[in-house]
Amino acid sequence: MTTLLPLPFFLGASAARAAQVCELNGQSVSPSNGSTTAGKTGLMRCKDTASGEIQREQQVQNGVFMGLVRFYEKGKLAREHSLNAKGNIQGRAREFSPTGQVLREAVYDDGQERGLVRSFYPGGQLRRATFYTGTGKDRAFVEFTERGQMAMLRCGETPVLAPVADDARLCGFVGGSSQVELFDARGTLRSRVSYASGKRVRSQEFYDNGKPSTLDETAGNRRTERSFSSEGIKRRETEWLLVERTAVRQREQEFSEKGVLVRDQRWTPAGDPIRDDSFHLNGQPRSRSVYSGAGSARMVEVTEFYDSGQRAASGRYLAPGRGRQVPVGTHQRFDEKGTLIAESSFDAQGRVTRERAWNESGELQRDDEVFEDGSRKAFTQ
Template sequence: MSSHRALTAILAALISVNAHAIQRCELNGESVSRSNGNTTAGKSGLMRCTDEDGQVRRLDQTLRDGRYVGPVVMVLADGERREYSINERGNRDGVARTFDGKGTLRKEENLEDGTAVGVQKNFAEAGHLQELRFALVRRTVLTIGYLADGTLSELRCAPVTLVPQDRDVCGHGGRASEVTLYREAGRPSGTLSYLKGQMQRQTVLDREGRLVRSEELKEGRRIKRVYYASGQPRSETDFIERDPNSVEGREGTAREWAESGQLTQMSTWAGGYEQHIEQWYLNGQRKARQQLRREGRNQERTTESFWDNGKPAAVNQERNGRLWGWQRYFNEDGVLQREEEHGERGLLLRRKRYDARGTLEREERFLEDGSRI
């Protein structure tokens, strides 16, 4: 649905709520009706509609040969005023502005056939520029947020300079920028450094000023860390920085820690897939070790699990998320207690049970319906 048709539907809904309201429209000194196209057919000029009791109190709309094309002014019951233009396709086109009930400019958009293009601005109630964005190919590629004193509250840069305001803060002048962001005057929310629009460093602080998150680009690797309130690291990812469109995929390591400082998990990535995963108990003993392999369209996983005393607990094989081949299970002394063989679709084929000393006690075979022989 075009933005014009959507707006028309909203207006119709708002007006229908006030069924008792009477909308009066005039075009070139003649009384016309927005709901009766015959009254405006083939006519051009500025049609002005008023409704003292409706949600839309005033609507000035330009007609060209009976079609709604050109400037529009809309005034709502709370005094909000919207100014924009409609093109031949019925979509908003050109500069669109919104003013609040006090007459303060609150939003200024640049539109092409209903789509935001180029500079977009939002203003605070006090009138200062609050947010500047740049839209390109239906995406926002630059965002700069401001407080009343001109300090920055938000910053997301593009690879090239797009507006005069981004040149220094995004590092397009030849040197890396050093920017402090604020959640309110005098209260920093973090820091940023950009070089040619690429983030070099970042810190994020909570309301108490404690470090929550950090990020840095170092020797071609992007390192991201998350912290506990105590300042201890909680997680870290260390990956090679690649072009988002690269087919090589993710490569590097990811780590997680308990607040005590104990490493609890480490994952290794290559070619865009996890290759190796290790986990630890809080007492420092190894909890699990996984090896992942890809063969064609199949993904195979071998998982070694351990008791918290360091003894083996299980060895499992999976293919595409289902148990496959022989699975082995051990007691807390590390003695083999059970083996199970799984076939296609993870179906159980055979089971072997062992006594406390690891001696075979019983062996069973299973049919597709789960019955034993």
């Protein structure tokens, strides 16, 4: 089975097939016509028909394209690699700039990248090093800016990036947890990351002004995420419970532009909501939702408040899941003095069956029976 070449080589091969003439041992051949190369051995050379510039060199062994392959652009070597008998890349493969500087270097095993794959800036500085296990998946990598500062890092299960990076130390495999600083192309600090035994335990991102934008910390089976405004004020904090390969949200708090708590939500270890509180900017409660029960019988008691702290409304809902809520029982509304002013009764299907209203003196103004079609009449005992 022939493995597709990595994108850079594949594109180069496509470009090399455009309008060219090829020869092998002084004889005209066509790479797309196997009969012209059958049984032959040597180095096939292909040139552009218009300019005469060499575009491709490829070894042929007894009619099989096997061995060294080189692609040229405007007469300059651009890519080179070797093919095995199955047509897959084997051994070292490189890409070059027009000045001859190596831009990418990798080692292949039967078409799969293996070990450290390096890419470079045109000036020769290391740009990225990625470690491949031979399964086609990268295991760890490190990236650098053109200034030579580290820009990105992902650790593996064991140190694998030496000698281009000391990931034994950077990833916290030796000497305790690490602290790594990452920069952008301008030399601005973008994040600080800490690792312990290859696992990220803390990361902090920064705005252009140096203020923190996010903070992510892990301790044991708990993970905490925080986000901040560009002024450094905390706007959100989320706590997660780490369970096997997933994370279950346990608590989430939201804050105003001035850092005042405006919402506080909590969940069970299974991910079911327990409580949801919101607040006015003056610190008084805005609403409170308290959950109880389980499954189809799960309920939530909701209470709303004026900014004075006085209760404004209350009622119960069936909350069987997926955010669905069905009003049940009696729901009440109050004025700012705490006087009952309205009341609605609901059946088990969430349909309103009775509505009552009082004036501020507590005198009953309306008492209606409500029917399924929305019509109503004065309630009678």
